[in-house]
Amino acid sequence: MEYSNLTARKYQQNYHSIRKLSHVECHFTPPYILRKQLEEGSQEQKRKALRNLELSSALRSQRRLRSAMYGMFVSLGPQKQRFIHDTENRTFPRPGKLIRSEGQPELPGDNDANKAYDGSGQTYDFYKEEFQRNSIDDNGMPLISSVRYDVDLDNAMWDGQYMSYGEGGGGFFKRGRMTDLVVCAHELTHGVTENESFLEYFDEMGGLNEGLSDIFGIMCEQWVKKQKVDDSSWLIGEGAVENGQGLRSMKEPGTAFPGDAQIGHYRDFDPGMDPHVCSGIPNKAFYLTCMEIGGYSWEKAGKIWYVALKDHVGQYTKFQDMANFTFTLAGQLFGDDIKKAVQKGWDVVGIKAKSVTVENFVKSRAATTRTR
Amino acid sequence: MKIHFERSGGFAGIRTTFTVDSNSLSFDEKDRLRNIIDNARFFDLPSETPLPRRGADYFKYKITIESDDPQKSHTIETNDMTMPSELRPLVRYLQDKTKSKR
Numbered sequence: 001m002e003y004s005n006l007t008a009r010k011y012q013q014n015y016h017s018i019r020k021l022s023h024v025e026c027h028f029t030p031p032y033i034l035r036k037q038l039e040e041g042s043q044e045q046k047r048k049a050l051r052n053l054e055l056s057s058a059l060r061s062q063r064r065l066r067s068a069m070y071g072m073f074v075s076l077g078p079q080k081q082r083f084i085h086d087t088e089n090r091t092f093p094r095p096g097k098l099i100r101s102e103g104q105p106e107l108p109g110d111n112d113a114n115k116a117y118d119g120s121g122q123t124y125d126f127y128k129e130e131f132q133r134n135s136i137d138d139n140g141m142p143l144i145s146s147v148r149y150d151v152d153l154d155n156a157m158w159d160g161q162y163m164s165y166g167e168g169g170g171g172f173f174k175r176g177r178m179t180d181l182v183v184c185a186h187e188l189t190h191g192v193t194e195n196e197s198f199l200e201y202f203d204e205m206g207g208l209n210e211g212l213s214d215i216f217g218i219m220c221e222q223w224v225k226k227q228k229v230d231d232s233s234w235l236i237g238e239g240a241v242e243n244g245q246g247l248r249s250m251k252e253p254g255t256a257f258p259g260d261a262q263i264g265h266y267r268d269f270d271p272g273m274d275p276h277v278c279s280g281i282p283n284k285a286f287y288l289t290c291m292e293i294g295g296y297s298w299e300k301a302g303k304i305w306y307v308a309l310k311d312h313v314g315q316y317t318k319f320q321d322m323a324n325f326t327f328t329l330a331g332q333l334f335g336d337d338i339k340k341a342v343q344k345g346w347d348v349v350g351i352k353a354k355s356v357t358v359e360n361f362v363k364s365r366a367a368t369t370r371t372r
Numbered sequence: 373m374k375i376h377f378e379r380s381g382g383f384a385g386i387r388t389t390f391t392v393d394s395n396s397l398s399f400d401e402k403d404r405l406r407n408i409i410d411n412a413r414f415f416d417l418p419s420e421t422p423l424p425r426r427g428a429d430y431f432k433y434k435i436t437i438e439s440d441d442p443q444k445s446h447t448i449e450t451n452d453m454t455m456p457s458e459l460r461p462l463v464r465y466l467q468d469k470t471k472s473k474r
Contacts, residue, residue, distance in 0.1 A: 150464075
């Protein structure tokens with residue numbers, strides 16, 4: 001307890017400086033536009049562009065400083081460090097006012113804040129106990145959640161440093177359901193994927209990225225509920241939408257709500273699709289594999305998918321690569337029967353998994369951001 | 373003046389589109405909208421903001437304004453992560469409009 005109080009104090013001290021830095025971050029015009037204005041703009045534009053270029057170079061060093069400051073908490077040890085912030089129905093500045101730190105009591109009547117605290121904690125525990133992973137970066141990174149983002153907002157997102165949650169109630173999602181455990185685990189997994197692979201967010205890579213978040217999201221929900229694969233609805237956001245059973249069905253993509261456009265077969269794939277639409281392909285492959293294996297999803301299929309994500313998924317991994325990785329790893333980790341189960345899962349969604357020398361696909365950790 | 377608003381992406385990955393015709397607005401609201409657009413310096417903003425290099429499930433926005441007087445049209449594509457701050461009040465206004473339309 002003393003330890004976490006120390007963490008919280010240190011965090012609050014540093015947070016003030018971090019917030020000052022993040023306050024200026026969104027004002028910048030991209031350097032390429034500024035350079036263009038310098039070359040072709042009016043006298044006034046040239047003057048402004050020059051000033052902005054100076055500012056944006058200063059901001060880059062501030063951003064470096066900021067990530068170094070977040071690093072200060074990291075060294076505090078292999079334990080959960082949750083921080084809940086309140087954006088107070090605004091979008092900026094983010095993450096907003098700090099309202100609860102690790103070890104502090106529940107906030108009376110603050111459903112979203114308490115759910116985000118519990119959800120990020122359960123997700124941390126799931127990764128720790130099942131995959132021996134210590135937080136988003138596997139190095140104790142603090143789990144920062146920001147609640148009441150915007151007004152009645154039907155969204156939750158991972159912004160590269162923390163999770164932001166709207167309140168729902170905007171017409172599609174029910175109020176108070178944006179902080180459900182499956183959503184917390186989905187967003188936090190985006191952080192894991194980003195830290196492990198910098199997997200892109202468009203084309204097949206985007207679908208795979210979204211698929212990983214749904215897959216680890218539903219697994220975490222099943223883990224907390226101690227559900228076997230037959231007992232799960234395999235719905236992401238079950239009962240959380242106003243009109244429909246849920247947001248996404250991993251079992252039958254495209255059937256969760258009226259107008260659900262998600263696809264569940266590779267023949268329907270188009271590179272321009274939203275990542276949440278084509279994620280039905282890897283989602284269904286995982287669901288089918290789990291049903292074929294039976295028992296608890298995280299014990300075998302989850303382990304295979306986790307090793308693939310941790311050791312082999314890279315910036316440009318596509319569906320076929322993921323099928324090959326999981327197929328090969330299944331054989332290495334659990335033998336032929338499980339390998340066949342993985343093959344069957346991918347087969348049904350239109351992807352023929354092949355054996356590969358996975359050692360040849362050890363990802364490069366050189367990437368520090370995505371290319372676009 | 374016409375404003376076409378499109379929001380896509382987000383945790384749900386659903387596309388929402390909406391058009392506002394300023395002729396259908398009350399005098400006061402038209403005035404308010406014009407102020408928001410002027411303050412954003414909408415027609416001076418670059419038509420694209422860079423795609424985020426990190427993050428996921430953020431909304432993407434496409435806003436087109438067709439003005440009659442003077443006659444001009446401009447489209448901006450942006451997102452929650454790299455949106456210029458002066459554009460936020462306009463996005464907020466349009467999001468609210470989308471909600472009340474339901």
